[in-house]
Each structure stands twice: as structure tokens, then as C-alpha cells.
Amino acid sequence: MDFGYSLSPSSRIDLDLFDRNRFNTLAEIEPDVLKCMACGSCTATCTAGKYAKNSLRSAILYLQNGQDKQALEYLKPCMLCGKCFMVCPRGINTRHLILSILKIYNNAK
Amino acid sequence: MIYEGKQKIWSEYQKEIPEDHYFYVRSCIRQSFFPASEKVFLDITRNRLHKDFFETEHHTTCGGIAYHSDAIPQETSMTIIARQFALMHKYGYENYVCSCITSFGLYTETLETWREFPELEEKIKENLWESCKLEFAKPKYLAHASDLIYKYRNLIASQAKFKLIEKKSGRPLRVVEHIGCHYAKMFPSRGVGGAEYPYVLAGMIEAWGGEVIDYPERRHCCGFGFRQYLIKSNRGYSLSNTHKKFESMEPFKPDMIITNCPGCPYFLDRWQYVISEMEGKTYGENGHGIPVFTYEEVAGLVMGYDPWDLGLQVHQVGVEPLLDKMGIPYDPEKKYKGINNKDLGRPELPTCACL
Amino acid sequence: MNKNVMVIGGGPCGLEASAQLHKMGYNVILIEKEKQLGGHLAKWDRLFPEGIEAKEVLQPLVDNINGVKYFLDTEVVSINLLDKEYNVILSNGITVLSKAVLMTSGFDLFPAEKKEEYGYGIYDRVITNADLEKFFATGKDPRVVENPKRIGFVHCVGSRDEKAGNRYCSKVCCATAVKQACEMKALFPDAEIFCFYMDLRMFGRGYEDMYLKAQKDYGIRFIRGRVSEVSETLEKQVLVKAEDTLSGKPLKVTLDLLVLMAGMQNAKSGIRIGEMISMKRSDDGFFTTKGSILSLQECDKAGIFYAGACTGPKTLPDTLNEARAAAVSIHNYFNKEN
Numbered sequence: 001m002d003f004g005y006s007l008s009p010s011s012r013i014d015l016d017l018f019d020r021n022r023f024n025t026l027a028e029i030e031p032d033v034l035k036c037m038a039c040g041s042c043t044a045t046c047t048a049g050k051y052a053k054n055s056l057r058s059a060i061l062y063l064q065n066g067q068d069k070q071a072l073e074y075l076k077p078c079m080l081c082g083k084c085f086m087v088c089p090r091g092i093n094t095r096h097l098i099l100s101i102l103k104i105y106n107n108a109k
Numbered sequence: 110m111i112y113e114g115k116q117k118i119w120s121e122y123q124k125e126i127p128e129d130h131y132f133y134v135r136s137c138i139r140q141s142f143f144p145a146s147e148k149v150f151l152d153i154t155r156n157r158l159h160k161d162f163f164e165t166e167h168h169t170t171c172g173g174i175a176y177h178s179d180a181i182p183q184e185t186s187m188t189i190i191a192r193q194f195a196l197m198h199k200y201g202y203e204n205y206v207c208s209c210i211t212s213f214g215l216y217t218e219t220l221e222t223w224r225e226f227p228e229l230e231e232k233i234k235e236n237l238w239e240s241c242k243l244e245f246a247k248p249k250y251l252a253h254a255s256d257l258i259y260k261y262r263n264l265i266a267s268q269a270k271f272k273l274i275e276k277k278s279g280r281p282l283r284v285v286e287h288i289g290c291h292y293a294k295m296f297p298s299r300g301v302g303g304a305e306y307p308y309v310l311a312g313m314i315e316a317w318g319g320e321v322i323d324y325p326e327r328r329h330c331c332g333f334g335f336r337q338y339l340i341k342s343n344r345g346y347s348l349s350n351t352h353k354k355f356e357s358m359e360p361f362k363p364d365m366i367i368t369n370c371p372g373c374p375y376f377l378d379r380w381q382y383v384i385s386e387m388e389g390k391t392y393g394e395n396g397h398g399i400p401v402f403t404y405e406e407v408a409g410l411v412m413g414y415d416p417w418d419l420g421l422q423v424h425q426v427g428v429e430p431l432l433d434k435m436g437i438p439y440d441p442e443k444k445y446k447g448i449n450n451k452d453l454g455r456p457e458l459p460t461c462a463c464l
Numbered sequence: 465m466n467k468n469v470m471v472i473g474g475g476p477c478g479l480e481a482s483a484q485l486h487k488m489g490y491n492v493i494l495i496e497k498e499k500q501l502g503g504h505l506a507k508w509d510r511l512f513p514e515g516i517e518a519k520e521v522l523q524p525l526v527d528n529i530n531g532v533k534y535f536l537d538t539e540v541v542s543i544n545l546l547d548k549e550y551n552v553i554l555s556n557g558i559t560v561l562s563k564a565v566l567m568t569s570g571f572d573l574f575p576a577e578k579k580e581e582y583g584y585g586i587y588d589r590v591i592t593n594a595d596l597e598k599f600f601a602t603g604k605d606p607r608v609v610e611n612p613k614r615i616g617f618v619h620c621v622g623s624r625d626e627k628a629g630n631r632y633c634s635k636v637c638c639a640t641a642v643k644q645a646c647e648m649k650a651l652f653p654d655a656e657i658f659c660f661y662m663d664l665r666m667f668g669r670g671y672e673d674m675y676l677k678a679q680k681d682y683g684i685r686f687i688r689g690r691v692s693e694v695s696e697t698l699e700k701q702v703l704v705k706a707e708d709t710l711s712g713k714p715l716k717v718t719l720d721l722l723v724l725m726a727g728m729q730n731a732k733s734g735i736r737i738g739e740m741i742s743m744k745r746s747d748d749g750f751f752t753t754k755g756s757i758l759s760l761q762e763c764d765k766a767g768i769f770y771a772g773a774c775t776g777p778k779t780l781p782d783t784l785n786e787a788r789a790a791a792v793s794i795h796n797y798f799n800k801e802n
Contacts, residue, residue: 001386005345007352013708015717020656027683034679038688038710061711064685090676110696114577114585305580325695325703360698 018066022104026063030100032092036060042084042094052077056084056094059101068105075101110323115306122303126260127250130161132202134193136209137170139371139403145420146405147208150254153408158264163200168193173211177335183222187229188236190219191245195237198246205248206257210370213253214291217299220247253292255369255404259301259309262316270413273319275364276436281320282364285399286310287354287377289370290330310367313404317411326357332380333372351380355392355399362394365431366401377401382425398426410437417443422453467491469794470552470562472737474534475503476525476780477772478568480787483528485566488795493560494534497733501526501536503570509600511780512636512643513670521780540737550741550767564767564794567743567751568787569734571773574622574630574726581693582621582724589702589719590694592621592726593637596644612655612720615648616704617641618691619661623727623777632748634727635777638665641725642678649682657684658717660691660706668779689715694722728777743768750776761786761793769794 027033036057043055054077062071075098084094135147154160171193172186197205207213223230234245258265273282288307293300302308305328311321332351337343354377368374381398385391393399401424402410409419416437421428422444432439445453467490471478474496482494500506502525508518541553543565552560576584576592584590591599591607599605619641623634638661645657659678664686666672678684689706697703702722708715730749738745743763744752753775754762761769771790772783 003344003383003387004341005348006387008346008349010349010353011713013711013713013715015658015715018656031680034683035676037679037686058711061708065708065711065713065715110700111586111588114583117577117585118580303580306586323696325697327695328693 013065013067015066018064019068022068023063026100026104030097032090033060033063033097033101035090035092037090039089041087041089045083045087046078047081047083048077048079054078056098059098063101063105071101072105118306119302119308122298122301122308124252124256124299124301126252126256127204128160128260130202131163131204131206131252131257132197132200132248133162133164133254134168134171134205134207134212135164136207136212136371137174138375139208142371142375142423143403143406143420144423145409145418146403149409149414149419150208150258150405153265153405153412154257154261157268157412158261160261162206163202165196165200168196171207171209171212171215173209173215174335176215177211178339179336184229184233184236186215187219187222187233188240190216191233191237192241192243194246194248195241195243197248198244203249204252205250206252206254208254208371210253210289210291211372213251214289214295216251217296220251221296223247253309253369255292255309256301258404258408259312262313265313265408265411266316266318269317269411271411271435271437273314273317273365273407273411273435275434277434281318282431282434283322283362284314284319285322285324285327285358285361285363285366286314287327287331287366287368287370287373289368289373292369310369310404313407314367317407322358322361322363324358324361326354329354329357331368331370331373331376333376338376347376348380348383351376352384352388355381355384358399359392363399364434365407366399367404367407368401369404374401374403378425393426394430397430400424400426400428400431402428410435415439417446466561466563467798468493468560468562468564470550470560470565471495471568472540472565473503473568473570473731473734473772473774474498474501474536475568475570475772476505476522477570477783477787478503478566479525479529480784481566481568481771481790482532482534483525484788484791485794486529486532488791490794490798492532493562494529494532495538495540495554496534496536497539499537501534504573504594505780507594507597509597510643510647512639513668513674515643515647539733540740543737543740545741545765545767548767564769564797566769566771566790566794567734567737567763567774568770568772568790569731569737569774571728571777572731574628574634574729576621576724576726578628579621579625579724582618582691582722583694583696583702584724587694587696587702587722588700589696590722590724592724593640593644594726596648596723600644600647607721609720612648612652614717614719615645615652615655615657615721615723616691616702616717616719617645617657617659617723617725619659619664619725620690621724621726622729624662630727630729630748632777633665635665636779637725637727639668639671639674639779641723642666642671642675642684644723645684646674646678646682649684655720657682658719659684659686660689660704661686662688662690668781687715728773730774734774741765741768748776750774759793761790767797769797 043057048054055074059071059074154162172189175181176186293304297304332347338347378401406419416439447453469490471494482492485492502522539555543552549561622628666675689709691706701718746752753760769790771786
């Protein structure tokens with residue numbers, strides 16, 4: 001029945017739904033993904049980030065929160081220029097990481 | 110769950126509730142939502158427990174709904190409240206008890222505000238004299254009516270005809286207790302048991318033989334939230350909050366819900382129907398909803414009042430499965446008969462959530 | 465004049481100060497209210513950042529007080545100033561006249577049950593940092609299930625929390641949480657481990673390395689957000705709510721164990737003694753030092769000295785340094801007066 005209103009969708013992150021296996025696969029080939037401390041340097045310097053939704057920091061966070069689809073959204077505009085690689089204080093090989101994320105998470109499903 | 114841990118907290122939040130002699134004020138909405146609750150409260154306290162509860166037809170709303178919906182300023186609601194207190198004083202009472210949780214919260218907030226800002230109290234005093242020519246007074250003790258039923262819970266248990274127990278099996282009923290947000294969330298020390306683990310309803314449930322369910326979203330609002338419900342565009346948000354509570358309590362298989370607020374039983378009851386219509390989902394047994402009660406209604410059931418005299422026929426979720434469990438007799442024919450056998454009509458859409 | 469120095473509190477700070485003062489030729493009288501020396505350190509299993517065993521640190525401290533008079537299970541009954549000496553009456557009947565009194569009364573852990581919304585003492589799966597150390601030492605705690613799948617650590621329990629009465633940072637809990645999280649991962653390799661923090665304060669030498677290791681080698685997930693409330697599920701697990709402030713979204717997770725990092729507050733036993741001779745305390749409840757930079761070991765009352773966590777949260781190395789500094793301050797005080 002239509003009452004003129006409906007249940008609001010929940011924006012809550014549910015870590016109980018986090019897909020550990022897939023993230024572990026990623027961490028196995030890209031152990032550096034675990035090193036991110038969310039400083040935001042990558043996003044700040046990103047060539048695409050100013051014009052499109054592109055942020056490696058956000059992508060890693062979404063993966064850790066079990067929100068894989070949103071994570072990929074944040075990597076789509078990436079042109080693999082490698083500027084983030086230069087600024088990452090923890091020396092994460094960001095280009096390599098991005099490619100691995102795409103490989104693992106795009107191939108699944 | 111470590112029960113002793115809860116007892117420790119409960120012992121830290123106890124109030125010295127006076128035994129007797131109260132000035133009673135009604136809620137402005139409960140008489141239409143749950144028409145017999147206040148009547149039963151007065152009947153139990155006056156005629157069964159022989160206590161002195163006075164009420165006057167001259168009292169009004171506390172202004173809470175208008176205040177919380179941003180329709181009137183605080184000063185106005187304070188003047189309304191000062192008038193209520195003045196009436197109490199006029200009739201020779203010092204203990205003030207209100208039926209409504211929002212009133213209780215607002216009275217507490219007002220008294221605290223006056224304590225903090227004496228100049229505001231002075232101003233309200235003037236307002237009161239100017240508008241009503243009444244003498245300003247403050248209650249010696251402010252209680253919510255559920256505090257009193259809590260206080261008398263063992264007296265009620267000693268006169269109990271029925272218990273919160275499944276008669277057939279002897280199993281204690283699993284009861285969800287839902288506390289109105291304005292009872293203790295604003296001033297935890299003013300609520301029996303505090304704000305995190307309130308004891309006011311849990312104490313009644315224990316005394317009457319039931320088992321309290323502690324489910325993850327027990328602290329969550331019922332979904333009313335004033336502005337959230339009153340404006341239609343926000344109503345889905347109100348519904349979602351109620352939905353969240355039911356999803357959380359569902360695995361615990363509650364037999365019933367007891368509340369101590371005017372809005373909560375209404376929303377927990379009515380929204381079950383809406384959810385069943387929208388989502389096709391019900392939370393009780395056999396496709397029914399979970400019956401929702403006010404604490405006065407439950408006290409009435411325990412003491413053997415006729416369910417239809419308690420106004421249980423106006424609930425959305427049918428109460429019969431619970432009456433059957435408790436072994437309370439009722440006449441199905443009389444469900445929709447009012448005073449002098451007047452036909453009250455029947456619900457148009459008796460869906461799965463109702464009977 | 466006698467060379468008596470009264471040291472109140474037999475934790476690491478009192479032990480180190482006593483040993484130093486004794487070596488300098490003072491007649492130290494050390495009292496401890498518990499039945500054993502060592503304070504909190506005696507109840508701890510391992511220490512950050514390297515994970516050294518607590519007893520490896522405590523034992524030398526105890527050995528070093530060789531020759532110091534100490535009384536266990538002893539409290540101060542009264543203390544007052546007689547001319548230029550403090551007259552201290554102890555619960556064992558002994559009275560000490562001492563020109564200098566050193567407060568090494570330390571800290572109490574914040575009583576975690578005060579944060580009612582975290583359910584310590586109510587939910588079966590909620591423990592504190594101190595409980596976990598005991599578990600590490602004994603391997604026993606009924607609240608730790610056999611094979612926990614998800615474990616959470618809540619930083620800042622009773623710290624940076626005005627409503628809990630403590631606005632300050634307790635300094636050591638972040639590093640302790642990271643250390644304990646790694647230890648739990650080592651014990652339960654299948655478990656997912658979460659640390660809920662507001663700011664990670666990895667200020668000390670080796671702490672940042674420990675944090676990096678926790679992320680990289682132990683896979684600890686750090687969630688920037690304070691746990692707002694905890695409740696129990698039907699399966700007796702704990703459901704935790706927080707905001708992931710980095711994504712700006714509310715978050716929930718069901719855990720098999722939740723560890724509350726209870727912070728530090730000035731020890732009640734120290735406060736009781738302080739009140740006998742009106743030692744000043746600051747808003748945070750800790751004793752007020754004479755100066756905030758140059759005279760950290762002194763009270764504004766002549767002859768009263770402080771060292772360790774009674775003047776604010778401190779790490780163990782900080783505390784031991786203060787113990788030594790206090791010994792020097794006391795020595796200077798005696799020399800000046802003579």
C-alpha cells in the first residue's frame with residue numbers, strides 16, 4: 001500500500017558484511033594496502049581528483065568497510081599518472097596497488 | 110549479561126518516591142490513543158491501593174507538543190507549567206505526578222532551568238500573576254506516573270490475578286520495555302535506573318513474573334520524534350526508526366512490549382501495521398504483530414480488569430494472543446462494543462498485523 | 465638533623481626514587497598500601513613498544529632498593545608539618561619525622577563501568593586493558609571466548625571525556641592498545657581486530673614503528689571514531705556502534721570481545737593523603753607542581769615532592785626519569801637547608 005512515504009535507506013557501514021577473503025587476496029599481493037594511514041596526500045595531489053570523484057584514500061577505506069562498489073567508483077577516473085606515488089609518505093606503490101584492486105575487485109562477480 | 114552489574118547501576122539511580130498524596134495531571138494525547146490508561150491508573154491507585162490522587166478539570170496541556178515542534182517559545186511553555194504547579198498548590202498538594210513522559214521531561218527541564226537562572230523564574234512568576242492571578246509554587250516532588258506504578262509494583266503483584274507468564278507452560282513472558290526518551294535521557298538521575306539501563310518498567314516486569322529482553326536497539330527512539338512524524342515528508346524517517354527497533358528485537362521473540370510514554374506505544378503499535386502493509390513483514394508469532402501496551406494497561410491486566418474495559422480493542426495489533434497466553438478470559442463478542450453496548454465499528458483493513 | 469625521606473607509594477616510581485635516594489645516603493622509608501611492591505607494573509604482562517616482559521623491568525627495580533626500609537600493607541594515617549619536618553603516622557603504628565616527603569602515589573585506572581554505555585560489568589564480552597594483561601599473564605578469563613573471530617579495542621575510555629570528568633589524554637592508552645591488539649592477533653591469528661581511536665598518539669620512540677607493524681604485519685584495522693554505545697546480541701556477542709569519521713558514515717560491527725582502554729586518573733589513595741595537608745590539585749585532578757617546566761618535582765609546600773603519574777599521565781620511562789629527578793631535587797633541598 002502507498003502511504004506517501006517509505007522506509008529510508010540506511011547509510012550505515014556494516015562491518016559484519018566485510019568480505020575478508022577478497023581483501024586478504026589483495027593484501028597478499030599488495031601488502032602495502034595495509035600501510036595507508038589516511039593522510040590524504042594522494043587525494044590532495046591527484047590530477048583527476050579535482051574534476052572527478054577520484055581518491056585512493058577513499059577507495060582503500062571503502063574496501064575496508066566492505067563497500068567494494070563504492071571503492072571502484074573512487075578509482076574509475078584514475079589515469080595512472082603516478083603523482084600519488086610521489087607523495088605517499090609511507091611509500092606505497094600506488095599505481096601497482098590501483099591496478100591490483102581493479103584486477104581483484106573487477107573480476108569478481 | 111551479568112545481572113549483578115545491572116543491579117549495581119540500578120542501585121545508583123534510585124529515587125525517593127513519596128508514598129502518597131499526589132496532584133495528577135493527564136496527557137493531552139493519551140486519552141485518544143489509549144483511552145483507558147489514565148482512568149485505570151486512577152482506579153488502581155485510588156480504589157485498589159487506597160492512595161490519594163487528586164485531579165482537577167482546570168489543568169491543561171503542558172505545551173510540550175507545541176514546544177518540541179518549535180511552535181511556542183520556552184517562556185510560554187514555562188508559564189503554562191507555572192500555572193499547573195500553581196493549581197497543585199491551590200488544592201493543597203506538594204507532590205506532582207504527570208501521565209505523560211514529554212510533560213515529565215519538560216517539567217524537569219523547566220525546574221532545572223529555574224534553578225540555573227533564577228531571574229527567569231522571577232519573570233515567569235510575573236507572567237503567571239499577570240495572566241492568571243495565581244500564586245507561584247513549585248512541587249516538592251515531581252514524579253512520572255510510571256514511577257508510581259513502579260513504586261507500587263509489589264503491592265500490585267500481591268493483588269495479582271494474572272502474571273506475565275504463559276499459563277500453559279509456566280514460561281515467563283519475554284517482554285520488551287521501551288522507555289520514552291524524555292524520561293531519563295535528558296536528566297539520567299531523574300529516572301529510576303538511569304538512562305542506559307532504566308529500571309522503571311523492568312522492575313514492574315520482574316515483579317509481575319515476566320522476563321526483560323535486552324536487545325541491541327533498546328535505547329533507540331520509537332520513531333515519533335515530533336517533527337519527524339508530524340511532517341509528512343519526514344514520516345518515512347520516523348517509520349525507519351521504528352523498523353530498526355523491530356528488526357533488532359525480532360530474534361529475541363518478544364511476547365509483548367511495554368512502554369511508559371504517550372507516543373511510543375502508539376508508534377510501535379501503528380507502525381507495525383504500516384510495515385506489514387509496505388514490506389509484508391510482521392514481527393510476532395503466526396503472522397501477527399507484537400502486542401504493545403502502556404504500563405497502566407499491563408497493571409490492569411495483571412489485576413484482572415476486563416481487557417475491553419482497558420481499551421485494548423483500539424490497539425492496532427490484536428492483543429488476543431497475549432491474553433490467551435496469560436490465560437485472561439475475554440468475550441470476543443464484546444470487543445467492539447462500547448458503553449451501553451454501542452457498536453464501535455470494526456477496522457476496515459484487518460491485515461495480518463491485526464486480528 | 466636526620467636524613468629521613470618518606471616515599472609514599474611502592475610502584476616503579478617509588479622504587480626507583482628510593483633506590484637513588486638510598487645510594488645518595490638518605491634514610492628512606494618507603495610505604496606501599498598493597499601487600500606487594502610494584503604497583504600497576506606488577507599486574508601488567510608486557511610493555512610497549514618492544515613487548516618486554518613487565519617482570520623483567522620490575523625485578524631490577526625491586527632488587528635495587530636493597531637496604532631501603534619499606535613497609536607493605538601500610539597507609540598514611542596522618543601527616544602534618546611540625547616546625548620544619550613532616551610528622552607522618554603510619555597505619556602500622558610507626559611515626560616518621562621526615563624533612564622531605566616524596567609522593568609517588570601514582571594513578572588509578574579509570575573505572576570503566578562509569579561509561580555505562582560500554583556495558584563493562586554488564587555484558588559478558590567486555591573487558592578492560594588491565595583485564596587483558598591479566599589474561600595474557602594467566603591465560604584465563606571467562607569473558608575471552610575460545611576462538612574469537614572479531615575483537616575491538618576502544619581508545620580513550622575515561623580520557624578526553626569531559627562528561628566522564630577527565631578532559632585530558634591519558635597518554636599511554638594508544639600505545640597500549642596497539643601493543644595489545646598485536647598480541648591478540650598473535651594469539652588468535654584468525655581474528656579480525658579493530659581499534660577505535662579519535663587520534664592516534666604515537667609520540668614515543670619506536671611507537672610509530674609499532675603502529676606500522678600493527679597495520680602491516682598484524683592487519684589491525686584502525687577506525688577513526690569513538691565507540692558511542694555497546695549492546696548485547698542474542699548470541700551474547702557485543703554490537704558496537706561508532707562513526708567511521710573518515711567516510712563520515714555510522715558504522716556497526718558485532719564482536720566476540722571488546723577491550724576498553726581505561727585511562728589514568730590521580731590515585732584516590734594519593735588524593736586522600738594530599739588532602740590532609742592541602743596539596744593543591746589542578747582541574748584535571750592531578751597534583752599541581754610548583755612550575756610547569758622547571759620545577760616539576762616540587763610542590764609549592766616546602767619539603768613535598770612529586771614523581772610519576774600523580775602529577776599527570778606518564779609512560780613508565782617518563783615515570784622512572786621523574787623518580788631520578790625527584791631524588792636530585794630532594795638532595796638539593798637538603799643541601800640548601802643545611
